[in-house]
Amino acid sequence: xxxxxxxxxxxxxxxxxxxxxxxxxxxxxxxxxxxxxxxxxxxxxxxxxxxxxxxxxxxxxxxxxxxxxxxxxxxxxxxxxxxxxxxxxxxxxxxxxxxxxxxxxxxxxxxxxxxxxxxxxxxxxxxxxxxxxxxxxxxxxxxxxxxxxxxxxxxxxxxxxxxxxxxxxxxxxxxxxxxxxxxxxxxxxxxxxxxxxxxxxxxxxxxxxxxxxxxxxxxxxxxxxxxxxxxxxxxxxxxxxxxxxxxxxxxxxxxxxxxxxxxxxxxxxxxxxxxxxxxxxxxxxxxxxxxxxxxxxxxxxxxxxxxxxxxxxxxxxxxxxxxxxxxxxxxxxxxxxxxxxxxxxxxxxxxxxxxxxxxxxxxxxxxxxxxxxxxxxxxxxxxxx
Ligand SMILES: Cc1ncc(COP(=O)(O)O)c(C=O)c1O
Numbered sequence: 001x002x003x004x005x006x007x008x009x010x011x012x013x014x015x016x017x018x019x020x021x022x023x024x025x026x027x028x029x030x031x032x033x034x035x036x037x038x039x040x041x042x043x044x045x046x047x048x049x050x051x052x053x054x055x056x057x058x059x060x061x062x063x064x065x066x067x068x069x070x071x072x073x074x075x076x077x078x079x080x081x082x083x084x085x086x087x088x089x090x091x092x093x094x095x096x097x098x099x100x101x102x103x104x105x106x107x108x109x110x111x112x113x114x115x116x117x118x119x120x121x122x123x124x125x126x127x128x129x130x131x132x133x134x135x136x137x138x139x140x141x142x143x144x145x146x147x148x149x150x151x152x153x154x155x156x157x158x159x160x161x162x163x164x165x166x167x168x169x170x171x172x173x174x175x176x177x178x179x180x181x182x183x184x185x186x187x188x189x190x191x192x193x194x195x196x197x198x199x200x201x202x203x204x205x206x207x208x209x210x211x212x213x214x215x216x217x218x219x220x221x222x223x224x225x226x227x228x229x230x231x232x233x234x235x236x237x238x239x240x241x242x243x244x245x246x247x248x249x250x251x252x253x254x255x256x257x258x259x260x261x262x263x264x265x266x267x268x269x270x271x272x273x274x275x276x277x278x279x280x281x282x283x284x285x286x287x288x289x290x291x292x293x294x295x296x297x298x299x300x301x302x303x304x305x306x307x308x309x310x311x312x313x314x315x316x317x318x319x320x321x322x323x324x325x326x327x328x329x330x331x332x333x334x335x336x337x338x339x340x341x342x343x344x345x346x347x348x349x350x351x352x353x354x355x356x357x358x359x360x361x362x363x364x365x366x367x368x369x370x371x372x373x374x375x376x377x378x379x380x381x382x383x384x385x
Contacts, residue, residue, distance in 0.1 A: 016350025024344040032344040038236035049276030064260040066094025073278040090249040098230040098243035104258040110135040114163035119149035121355030123172040147174040151185040170203040170315020173360040177315040187218035197225040203316040205234035205285035208293045234285040235277045240270040295363040317364040341376040
């Protein structure tokens with residue numbers, strides 16, 4: 001009967017990030033720098049808000065787009081932090097993580113054959129959802145430009161079939177952010193075209209020495225942009241599964257139907273916790289961000305001293321050094337590092353084939369784990385040289 005399974009689903013591969021982290025668990029004593037989630041616990045007052053919701057039996061369906069008071073909190077959070085202006089009533093949907101937000105966006109805007117342009121190397125969560133929605137991913141190789149998308153790089157890929165451009169900044173896996181000028185150039189290129197922009201800003205609270213800016217606040221872009229954000233990274237809440245979308249009412253109105261028949265609503269208990277996070281905990285990300293910044297500097301300096309070539313990124317919690325000079329593919333490099341020195345990093349090819357020649361190191365780990373892992377990496381690199 002397996003031949004009856006949807007071939008598009010059969011074609012989907014398990015993410016390369018999961019593959020390596022599953023392998024790590026089979027190697028005793030292995031250290032891992034693979035996972036993209038905060039190593040901090042969810043702030044205590046948020047956990048208590050979730051517990052209170054349980055104690056008060058707030059365990060029933062909420063409105064489909066989420067509790068109105070939570071949408072109001074989202075509205076005021078993004079206005080205060082990033083100058084984004086969205087009405088709680090009809091321009092915000094609370095989702096089960098940013099992942100579900102990406103899914104309902106793509107299923108709302110894509111039709112069979114529609115092309116989606118994505119800068120690469122990139123987070124592997126978009127392509128399967130694009131394909132399931134009938135769309136075709138079209139990658140723009142950003143390696144020649146220091147892993148950054150520019151209007152100039154993007155322009156040749158735009159066609160009558162382009163339905164959507166995905167932007168992810170700060171980026172997973174590169175940590176790169178887009179500057180105000182870079183966003184303004186992209187906005188100028190895109191504002192008069194008939195296409196949507198999916199702007200994944202899940203790492204917006206984790207920027208170092210710069211201010212997060214959203215393309216949705218540039219020129220006429222608000223009208224065609226769906227912003228995706230959430231609490232997974234900012235408030236160390238990956239397991240609570242709370243994300244949200246910000247989009248003009250004429251798009252949100254249709255997204256909410258897909259959302260309704262997909263999950264009805266995000267978890268009620270998680271929504272009450274999220275309400276606490278986005279009101280009382282509006283600045284909860286700051287101490288974590290400060291810690292990540294110190295770690296970024298530490299890991300970056302050590303990698304440079306080992307002879308790696310890499311850009312110093314201003315966001316998220318990843319470094320993406322080139323391994324080209326070692327003459328190994330990203331799979332060979334990471335497998336040998338794991339088996340010989342018992343340290344796991346993610347091979348660049350987990351972020352599309354355009355990530356070949358790189359590895360991703362997550363620094364969302366304690367200083368102690370980082371130090372030990374980098375000592376092992378250094379031994380490995382010295383052996384290669
Ligand atoms: C760029 C990007 N978008 C979306 C997500 C999904 O986030 P969530 O856990 O809120 O679904 C991730 C998670 O790693 C990510 O890196």
